[in-house]
Amino acid sequence: MEESTNQKKRLSMSFDPQTIEHLGVKMYSQLPNAIAELIANSYDAESPEVHIILTDNEKEKSIAVVDKGVGMTFDEINDNFLRIGRKRRDSDNGLSQNGLRKVTGRKGLGKLAFFGIGDTIHIITKKNSNCVEFTMNWDKIIHSERPNYEPLYSKKTCDPQEHGTTIILTDLKRKTSFDAEALANSLARLFDFFDDSFVADITLNGGVPIRIDKSLRYKNIETQFMWKIPTVIDDSNHYMHEKQIFGEFLATEKPLKPGLRGITLYAHGRMVNASEFFGVGESSHFYSYLTGWLNVDFVDEQEEDIISTDRQSLSWDLPITSELRDNLKQLLSFIERDWRDKRKTDRKRKITEKTKVDVGEWYPTLTPDIKKGVEKIVNSVVENSELESEKQSEVICALHTLIPEYAQYHWRRLHQTVKESSYEDYKKEDFYRAVEESLKRYQTKVQTKAGVDEDGQKLMLSVFGKDKAILSVSSQYKKSDGSEFSQSTKENIEEGQKFMSAGMMSGVRNPIAHEEIRELKRSGLFTENDCLDMLSLLSHLFRRLDDAVNKKI
Numbered sequence: 001m002e003e004s005t006n007q008k009k010r011l012s013m014s015f016d017p018q019t020i021e022h023l024g025v026k027m028y029s030q031l032p033n034a035i036a037e038l039i040a041n042s043y044d045a046e047s048p049e050v051h052i053i054l055t056d057n058e059k060e061k062s063i064a065v066v067d068k069g070v071g072m073t074f075d076e077i078n079d080n081f082l083r084i085g086r087k088r089r090d091s092d093n094g095l096s097q098n099g100l101r102k103v104t105g106r107k108g109l110g111k112l113a114f115f116g117i118g119d120t121i122h123i124i125t126k127k128n129s130n131c132v133e134f135t136m137n138w139d140k141i142i143h144s145e146r147p148n149y150e151p152l153y154s155k156k157t158c159d160p161q162e163h164g165t166t167i168i169l170t171d172l173k174r175k176t177s178f179d180a181e182a183l184a185n186s187l188a189r190l191f192d193f194f195d196d197s198f199v200a201d202i203t204l205n206g207g208v209p210i211r212i213d214k215s216l217r218y219k220n221i222e223t224q225f226m227w228k229i230p231t232v233i234d235d236s237n238h239y240m241h242e243k244q245i246f247g248e249f250l251a252t253e254k255p256l257k258p259g260l261r262g263i264t265l266y267a268h269g270r271m272v273n274a275s276e277f278f279g280v281g282e283s284s285h286f287y288s289y290l291t292g293w294l295n296v297d298f299v300d301e302q303e304e305d306i307i308s309t310d311r312q313s314l315s316w317d318l319p320i321t322s323e324l325r326d327n328l329k330q331l332l333s334f335i336e337r338d339w340r341d342k343r344k345t346d347r348k349r350k351i352t353e354k355t356k357v358d359v360g361e362w363y364p365t366l367t368p369d370i371k372k373g374v375e376k377i378v379n380s381v382v383e384n385s386e387l388e389s390e391k392q393s394e395v396i397c398a399l400h401t402l403i404p405e406y407a408q409y410h411w412r413r414l415h416q417t418v419k420e421s422s423y424e425d426y427k428k429e430d431f432y433r434a435v436e437e438s439l440k441r442y443q444t445k446v447q448t449k450a451g452v453d454e455d456g457q458k459l460m461l462s463v464f465g466k467d468k469a470i471l472s473v474s475s476q477y478k479k480s481d482g483s484e485f486s487q488s489t490k491e492n493i494e495e496g497q498k499f500m501s502a503g504m505m506s507g508v509r510n511p512i513a514h515e516e517i518r519e520l521k522r523s524g525l526f527t528e529n530d531c532l533d534m535l536s537l538l539s540h541l542f543r544r545l546d547d548a549v550n551k552k553i
Helices: 017-026 033-045 074-081 110-116 139-142 178-190 240-243 319-355 359-367 366-384 389-400 407-411 414-426 431-450 456-463 487-509 512-521 528-546
Strands: 049-056 061-067 120-127 130-137 151-157 165-170 201-204 208-213 223-229 246-250 262-267 270-276 290-295
Touching: 033 061, 033 110, 033 130, 033 165, 033 178, 049 178, 049 389, 110 120, 120 139, 139 208, 151 201, 151 262, 178 201, 178 208, 178 270, 201 407, 223 319, 240 319, 246 262, 246 319, 290 319, 319 359, 359 366, 407 528, 414 431, 414 528, 431 456, 431 487, 431 512, 431 528, 456 487, 487 528
Parallel strands: 049 201, 262 290
Antiparallel strands: 049 061, 061 165, 120 130, 120 165, 130 151, 201 208, 223 246, 246 290, 262 270
16 A cells, blocks of 8 residues: 555545544444445445445454445545535535435534444545545544544556445454344334335345345334325325325334334435334323334425434424424324224224124114123223233123123023014014014913913913813922922912913903004003013913923823
8 A cells, every 4th residue: 555655645534533433433333323324325426236245254254335336536535535524515415426316414424433333444446447445443543643644545547437435344343243134124224215226235244135125124013004194194284295294104913112113204215313203192002003204305405404413313492393293293193093993993893703793783782871881891992902802802702792782682581482482573672572472472382282272361261270270380390308399389380370371461462453562662651671571471481381281181
């Protein structure tokens, strides 16, 4: 290499060692953030691609960042690259050298990133048939007695078709092994400009390259719901449209890891604000499920620089950013409400699929007081609980078993024949007919078992009772010790069967005009509860009849 004492040409960095240590070593001590600055340099240099080459073996531990950008001349290295704090947008209007891209750099401090992860930096850059190589060493910089640091360099000619820059970092501060996949995932979250016009990849020890793109940003996240911004926003929200804010919000079915939660802001393809919820109260568990990004280019187009040097936060105390934050809060509130509605609908759908319980059909069959309690339980499970969907289904299924459709009907535990003859009419709220049809079945069974053709009240009075009865409903029963019940007890039971059966025939079986039946319901003289009470009584009579003995046989 040519010595820096050459009087005609020198590479020179003006610096304050403490400034470099603060802005480089301390600010970029995390590998992804430091590499991100070098990737951004490649992007701003109009490179169509950038390759991060990690070497980690017994002989060498290094990081190389290789691009095919416009490269730098000797003078550009001096005037631009080695000049710390150059406000590049003052001279290039914020565009790359050939005007192909909006540059992402602004403060001229990103070049210090490599000192955060390595002590020795070797740079090779090619442009206009010239190749310049130079090396910078952190230890020499920090202990330099001169006001300017003058690294050794070499110059040579190269193929005119060759252009681009290679930066090799050695003497790394990092002692642990590289995780190429984890680094790729981290870098994917720091940028939003990876596409076919700017391809980035990482290789470790010559292995298969890992392409860095947007798909890695939410890799392994199972998206349940997605909102495209501003598509989902009402047209009346002029702010989002005027500022040309766009992006995606994603909600997952299961809570996200803390590091994946929040909305990340990008401007011109680079992160300008790490993921957060912009001051919205995060007590709602909704925020455990939400991630996403928004592009807010306008914040990077202000005359005043409102992006922190480490690109982790905007300056939120300014009018322009305060307005942005207020609108983001409103957007998050809207998304939360919509998420709750979507989640409720989706959970109900899944519960219906797994349990075959259709909540929409279940509720109308319940009385108001029962429905109110059931809705409260179901909503707590479906909307507010963090139970797995499988557990939710189990709870709803158990609740449905306890409180089925037409719960008051089922809770009566009616005789099977009564259920078969009354259920359809009961569901139609034709309560009188429900009892009437069941009573017809009862009469038919009494006739069959007694072997007589009489009907109505006369049938019941002749078949049951203590005197000259054909059927006995008590004679086959004995006490637990095997002894007989007293005669009076058995006679009372027999008489009860007779008069209750006759009373049912008299009260219901006798023909009544249809209009009269409708008026019974309207007036409250024959209500749903009357129907259920009579069906319960009929069930009692049926059970007695099932075990009745024909005394004539």
